[in-house]
Amino acid sequence: MxxxxxxxxxxxxxxxxxxxxxxxxxxxxxxxxxxxxxxxxxxxxxxxxxxxxxxxxxxxxxxxxxxxxxxxxxxxxxxxxxxxxxxxxxxxxxxxxxxxxxKGKALRVSAPIVWVGEAPAIKLGGIVVKVLHELEVEAFPQDLPHEISVDLAGLETLESQISVKDLAIPAQVKIIAEPDDIVAAVAVAKEEEEAPVMDISQIEVEKRGKQEEEGAGTPEQGDQTSSP
Structure with a gap:
């Protein structure tokens, strides 16, 4: 813009x-x-x-x-x-x-991005992801901006994003970037899946049953006297 x-x-x-x-x-x-x-x-x-x-x-x-x-x-x-x-x-x-x-010759410099405002999407559970933190700009020396302001108020929904083409840039300043490059966007935090709860009692029953089966197949050993 x-x-x-x-x-x-x-x-x-x-x-x-x-x-x-x-x-x-x-x-x-x-x-x-x-x-x-x-x-x-x-x-x-x-x-x-x-x-x-x-x-x-x-x-x-x-x-x-x-x-x-x-x-x-x-x-x-x-x-x-x-x-x-x-x-x-x-x-x-x-x-x-x-x-x-x-004088009279355009320059290219990196201008820092300054974030202003709040993103309404945060109240919907979104997270603001700031993709860029500076932008390369070209202008005559007297027109070079100290910074570039980006208003986060434009991030209204969970699908919102701000592109280079959405920025309010002075007419005498050119941004050296693609118009569709993302400056900031909204992401949705994924809920962590709960680990399955194991039934300890069932494990104990299976373990006890296995021990009993092994014990049944083992003869008891006592004192034995060998015959001459």
């Missing part, structure tokens, strides 16, 4: 020149500065610092699929967060790579 055109809000992040590298970066990190690198097809690699609190806020808003306007001393650059590094112990960001995009 193609929706109306929309305007993606501009997300900005200030950067300062960086001349510190290697082990010397430890001190900068304690001061709340995050080392970043910017590169692209038509951009030479450049190193900067950004404020860690600002980066974390921008990352929550933009993720890795929305364009950011990076304000550098040389001017503004349209970039995507391409890769991040985190401290294995604290989980804090310690590095980030930005990819400088080319």
């Amino acid at each position: 193609i929706g109306k055109r929309y305007t993606v809000p501009v997300i900005t992040l200030a950067a300062t020149r960086r001349d510190v590298y290697g082990k010397a970066l430890a001190k900068s990190r304690t001061e709340g500065l995050l080392p970043v690198v910017v590169y692209g097809r038509k951009e030479q690699s450049a190193s900067y610092f950004v404020a860690l609190p600002d980066f974390k806020k921008v990352y929550r808003e933009a993720g890795e699929s929305s364009v950011i306007s990076l304000k550098t001393p040389e001017g503004a650059l349209d970039v995507l967060i391409h890769e991040t590094g985190k401290d294995p112990i604290t989980g804090e960001f310690i590095h980030a790579d930005f990819y400088a995009v080319e």
Whole structure:
């Protein structure tokens, strides 16, 4: 389902020149500065610092699929967060790579799916199966979506499903997937079959009868005196 055109809000992040590298970066990190690198097809690699609190806020808003306007001393650059590094112990960001995009050229990125609403089919005993968790999309840099919302309210019956063609997608965004690809569906939980209950008394009767039959065919042995 193609929706109306929309305007993606501009997300900005200030950067300062960086001349510190290697082990010397430890001190900068304690001061709340995050080392970043910017590169692209038509951009030479450049190193900067950004404020860690600002980066974390921008990352929550933009993720890795929305364009950011990076304000550098040389001017503004349209970039995507391409890769991040985190401290294995604290989980804090310690590095980030930005990819400088080319204006006027469409990009393909993976946009995460965000689930909204509740599926009415759950009240009928159904279980929502989320088949996809992200979708590859293509759009010009300024039109790239941060996320794709999928409304579970469309899952009304136990046979309901949501396909790519059912999604409300902005007109300037193209999903790289088949229209009939399933995004989410309803499944019905199968009841476990009860194991057959064995009649213990019948087993005991059969066992006792077998023992009696075996006993009847075995002669009793007593003391025997051999004759010379």
